[in-house]
Amino acid sequence: MLSTPMTDTQTLPVIDVAPLVAGAPGRVGVATQIGAACRAHGFFYVTGHGVDAALVRRLEDLSHRFFELPEATKMQWRMALGGRAWRGFFPLGGELTSGRPDWKEGLYLGAELPASHPLVQAKTPVHGPNLFPDVPGLRETILAYMAAVTQLGHRLMEGIALSLGLPAAYFAERYTADPLILLRLFNYPSQPVPEGLDVQWGVGEHTDYGLLTLLHQDQVGGLAVHTPGGWIDAPPIPGSFVCNIGDMLDRMTGGLYKSTPHRVKRNTSGRDRLSFPLFFDPNFEARVQRIEGLSGAQARDDSAERWDRANVHAFNGRYGDYLLAKVSKVFPQLRDEVL
Template sequence: MPAEMDQIPVIDISPLVLDGIKKMAAAQQIGEACRSYGFFYIKGHGVDEVLQNQLENGSKKFFSLPLETKMKIHMSLGGRAWRGYFAFGEELTGGMADQKEGLYFGQELPIDDPLVKAQVPLQGPNLFPDDDLPSFRQVIVDYQKAMTSVGQTLMLGIAISLGLPEDYFYLRYTREPTALFQIMNYPPAKDPSDFKWAISEHTDYGILTVLKQDNAGGLEIKRPSGEWIKAPPIPGTFVCNIGDMLDRMTGGVFKSTLHRVRSPLTNVPRLSFPFFFDPNFFADVQPIAGITLQPDDKDQRWDKESIHKLSGVYGDYLVKKVSRVFPLLKTQVLEY
């Protein structure tokens, strides 16, 4: 195991579905990791390995398709749902183009759903590569379902770690979560001199991100000391990190942690599968009653914005953020 792994906890979450001392111990480990790192690995999550392999293999096949084929499901064709394929350079982080391409999915909603009829942004049907990979749709749907279950389990553990009822987050925020899923493909750097940040430093928007990595590595996190450490792949685990809304809910007790991704210095691309488990689109995210609020860290944040002075519902915050990372969403979708 790499030396840097001594610093990021690996937590078995299987006891969270049980009762008793082991359940409490697992929850306490998650709480300690959230306070100390904002990142942790999980094992014992129960997500089928066959399904994970199908996801990885299908993704490799999709990204190997010609660009004109991938563009048949480009995000601009998904309307206000903003789902589908995005090409290299079309997603920005901190105003800089990411060195990756990807697929974006969310909850599958039919066109006659009330949210879709009301033209609520980021709501609607997904765009799947059915013509070229007809079986990939079900793999993605099944994986999102499995990861939603993992997200609910983790939030139960986080609630316990904070001395809250197990269903605290479920009742207020995640009964009907905003669950977004990306599949990202990073091209390898040709040589060390060709190195670029695949994604520059940032924090995530929502409650919790659960990441499946391939074997290429490249994820780095920033410690409170300012040191950057690697978060390499560990077989059988996912990497989890706190998002801005959990930072807000806990009044800064749990802080969303800066992270970034290096372009892979290998001869093969890097695949990454982040699942974003976030509050309901219409939830009014508020600090937990009675929690001790920490000093606002606006001036230290990468975007210089205070999440603790947020007003409005989560969906407004999310659309604002997504409009920055996908400028085409604003110019081609939201303004029309």
């Protein structure tokens, strides 16, 4: 697929990243397109990414099988059983954005670590084993999908580094040699919200926390992005991932690449909607620092303009500290387990 021009702020650009994935000479041109997209609106589609389409379809099929189970069955893998690893299933309305329940259910996953792993032994939050539902083939498919999309994340971060005039390995050497990987399988059912439940959106307005999000969405759609020109839809493009930058890349670039607010409409399509965001983030222990010498970076306090009134440029510390502060608001009932 050909890449779209970068001049239209009412549509998100589509970037063929095949040269970047292959390490081919054309990767510098791809990086230039990524940089333009990050400056314009912080969101872009990628094609030519090399993730097996059959693997994605298999994950969709198996996810539908899981979410079609009775809620009582799915609660066998509820998040409360995941403890500090912050893994497992949550039911409809079980996740909050800005204090309001989202109209979705989901399965929280991450890098699979055994109980014997040093980080798990040290009780490091958001590290540990997954709670894999008893759906034949789902465990293997999730792990294969995470591995493939994580590799794509490494290549895209190389492109982002090049787009900033940095060595391709800049982020890997400082933050993502061992990235914090979190995967979500979300289901947005097409069913009415019960009376009395304060639900407005599938997911309310928010920004992502870390470096880069790689999202597969099915053909139902519903994602909307708050660009400088206003809210626009990000409709599904077959065979693509939607990518967006997070708060930590905003901080690292001094606001040159902004983490962009986005939300998901309530699903009224008549059929369930699936989306699979994978969060490619700095290592939990990484100390996030501003990149020095970037032309155009300001690092100004833009909290008055942000959805959460937070100043990401004032943050100083481990990435894990930033993440946990956010976790405690999304799942307040799990705060004592994770923090």
